[in-house]
Amino acid sequence: MAESAVGAVLGNVSTLAVQETTLLCGVSLEVEFLKDELKRLQGFLQDANNKRRRGDESIVVLVSQIRDVAYEANNAIEAAEYMQKRNRLKKGFMGAIARYARLPSDLTTLHEIGVEIQRIKRKISDIFESANRLKIVDLGNTSIENVHLDDEFQLDYGPMHQNIEEIVVVGFEGEYKEIAGKLVEAEKSLSAISIVAMGGAGKTTLARKVYTSDRVKLHFDTIAWVTVSQKYKVIDLLKDILKQIVERRDESIDKMDEYEVGKKIHNLLFKKRYLVVLDDVWETDTWEQLNRTITAFPDATNGSRILLTTRKEDVARLVQMPTYVHSLKKLDEERSWELFSRKALPSYKRSAIAHVDEFEKLGRKLAKKCDGLPLALAILGGYLYKNLNKQAWTDILLDWPATKNGEMMQNILARSYKDLPNHYLRSCFLYIAAFPEDYEIYVSDLMELWIAEGFIPHTRNHKLEETARKYVAELAQRSLVQVTGRSEAHGWIEKIRVHDILRDWCIEEARKDSFLVVIDKTSGQVGAISTDITISYRYCYQHFNGQNLQASRNL
Structure with missing residues (x-):
């Protein structure tokens, strides 16, 4: 998730209006410096994550430090952008002064932002030193800012107009x-x-x-x-x-x-x-x-x-x-295969799959591993549908953990989450945990929130809303969200719901990476934060109908 954190920050930085140097003075240059340094961190983070997945526990602290400094950088940069927006919204005489001069309050804020950026720069420098000691190498910039939507999301419209309920009722x-x-x-x-x-x-x-x-x-x-x-x-x-x-x-x-x-x-x-x-x-x-x-x-x-x-x-x-x-009994072996195959090897696509009989053989073994649980079968099938190569299927079968159902679901979800095409979509998926349990989510509202949070990248030939809608479709195709309503006119997904098990997983994953913490007003916080270390959080600066709001932590 730390890689997603840095990626999301860079996506935000690339769109910030930092050209107004009369307002931001030297802060705009510092913002550009942060952007370059975070790009370097992304390269190091790839190698760090690879080593962590191989069981190198010494990397865990470094990864968390990278995550923290990414959030801190994002908060400082958004504070500068918020200041710009606030001054542009001011009206009358004071608004004119704010737009063309620097008020004392602005100078104070700019100084605070500058001091914070200097502190972040020192932390980044320390991280690079730690990376060198741990022999973490820079694997290079992975073009974080450039998301090629059409290449990443080859949506198949065969299953797109099926609700998850229509599929999972099999058996x-x-x-x-x-x-x-x-x-x-x-x-x-x-x-x-x-x-x-x-x-x-x-x-x-x-x-x-x-x-x-x-x-x-x-x-x-x-x-x-x-x-x-x-x-x-x-x-x-x-x-x-x-x-x-x-x-x-x-x-x-x-x-x-x-x-x-x-x-x-x-x-x-x-x-x-x-x-x-x-x-x-x-x-x-x-x-x-x-x-x-x-x-x-x-x-x-x-x-x-x-x-x-x-x-x-x-x-x-x-x-x-x-x-x-x-x-309600679990699905038997044959019904499990029927559900799994509808997701992983849909009938309309079988004719285009080479050696489909070999996939069937592997698929039946994998379906049996899901122990008759429809949710596990649907999510695993959705994941394998996106990875139609025999080696991927064989690797999952060989690596299958001998665990109980709860742990099995956790492993399937983690694999499907990591397979999402980019850090933006991973952030979008985790963000769904912010909605209440069993809540029916209106996609139009969700897309606006994603865009406001900076989770939807600017891409050529696509409006932000179009990209967000493709993200929803991708999550539905992978059975990570349940479709509960569609537009009769366009076939678009209009309403979704996330299963309790998936939501719980998102809450825990988001909490571990300080991405988002859910607080229940009746029972207190869901998922307690560890108090033995300092954790950095994302902040969100918002304004509504021209009225400035305070910065709020994303909890």
Whole structure:
């Protein structure tokens, strides 16, 4: 990740408007110096990362030092750019002075930036000395600033218009029919169906397939889906359900208290046959909490149902109503291969693959290694789809760790992450961890955030938005994000979600490299920071509607 940190910094530096020497004085020259020095660091970092991967622990400290100084350099440079933007936004007499002269406050800020750059230069010098002692060599500049989008992202549009749910439901045809049948059976009293399995086994995918089926939608008068997760607020879940079941948009919902929302839901559902899906439930008292002020979900003896997904069997059995518990089994060997092959060797591409039978032989062995977990099969298949050479497939098979499922997933994710085409895309992927658990992310919002953070490079013949959209498509094609919505007009990905397991991995990876730290306002910080060393963080300087904001640490 440290290589990504330096790369992202250089991408930002190359676009900064440092030409206004009347404002920046000698600072602009110092910025250019930092840019050149960071380019040199990138060359050293390649060799350092290679040695670290081979198990040389003495390199770890050097890599972390390079990461820290990259962030510090970025912070100093962005402070200078922020100062420019702030002065350009000022209006009236003081704005004219700020644009064409140097105010005392500017001189103070410029001095502070200059002092900080001098300190960073000394740290860079020390790093070069350490690199020489450790016999780290400069492998050369890898053209960090020049990203050739068309060469890196050869997107195949065969799988592009398939949602991840459409692919991963492979192997669950029998379970789909059984659960759908339970939902629409003749039993009149309110009852629940619980799908139980470990993380990555396909619970949510199966539930969504049932929920969106014509058979289920036609059977129920109204349906609603909420994702509960480990941390939730009852009133937020109830408001979400209410907004889905009202016939027209009602802005007054946001102003209601918990009792009012529950009563409104009760009144709307009392005369209707309804289905409510509670996805990713962790606590045994969730159903009780949802009905604590009033019975929001009435039993009108009309065949209404609750569909629940959970990793815990005790949660599945403690819903206070008749409950059918379906323990979702892992995929067998043949179904595992079917899912894996759809991702790694899609039918539309097989005719163009030389010696496809040899890939099949290797692929079946790799699919078996995934132990029937759909998430592992999809991500590994997406990775190998991008690496269609026999040596790569053979190497993975030979290097496969004899580990438990959790560790297996970690290894698959790490391999897929490192295989992303450039440091910009790796930064974009880690940044998704900033969104809440199980959050449905609007791609338009995500792209704006990526661009604001400097994660999207300027490339010839492509607008920033076009590049960002290609990045989203690349992550989807590798099954690193789940597509939950597309534009009917263009086929573009409009909404995505990231699996809990992937998000947890991103949080930990980002925390280790001080790229981003997620703080949960209800339980405190996720992933504690080590306090025995000093860690540098990225800072983000932002302005909104002409009003200057304080610099904020990316947490």
